[in-house]
Amino acid sequence: MATPSDAARSQSEEAYLRIRERIVCLEMAPGSVVQEARLREELEIGRTPIREALQRLALENLVRSVPHRGTFVTDVNITDLSRITEVRVVLEGYAARLAAERAAATDCDAIRELLEVLERGGAADQNELMRRDQQIHRQIYRAARNSFLESTLERYFNLSLRLWYMVLDHGVRLREAVEEHIALLRSVLAGDGALAEESMRRHVIGFEQEIRKVLVER
Secondary structure, eight states: OOOHHHHHHHHHHHHHHHHHHHHHTTSSOTTOBOOHHHHHHHHTOOHHHHHHHHHHHHHTTSEEEETTTEEEEOOOOHHHHHHHHHHHHHHHHHHHHHHHHHOOHHHHHHHHHHHHHHHHOOOOOHHHHHHHHHHHHHHHHHHTTOHHHHHHHHHHHHHHHHHHHHHTTTTOOHHHHHHTHHHHHHHHHTTOHHHHHHHHHHHHHHHHHHHHHHHHHO
């Protein structure tokens, strides 16, 4: 039976995930004021879970509190892109290597399903392609079987996603970027850690180059 503390944690987690999604998808724009009352009304979640979620998001650099002014969604700039990529290219490559070496049977089943979807192709729109990309990255994180690494990667991935959404309607090669994961997933299933790491590093570097090109041109 769920205890009151379990229910409180569950509400806090729900608030965190739903607010994070709004920030990542730019529904809550960079630099905008976080309106707690509006979030409580729209999410139908109480004051305490909302505030706990915002504290967690502040630790992940998605919001910031300014004394006597309020809480704001953090800004995004091209300097962030290079710094985030410096972290991701190392850690995500390593996670891909670990996934190839450690993936459990359930991980392999999920990876096969993702691979089948990619190989079938189809006329997925930009939002669907974004969802696929997120599913793939997060499955690799889980398959690495290191909760500390997974939570760190999740933090930097969410920061990167905001950059993707910023340029989504400016001609980025999103479909090609997602399809790059075919080689990655195949190498993980084959247990080839070196190739998995190389594939992921190449993908993350390509991500930065694609985003940087659009941001510089804007």
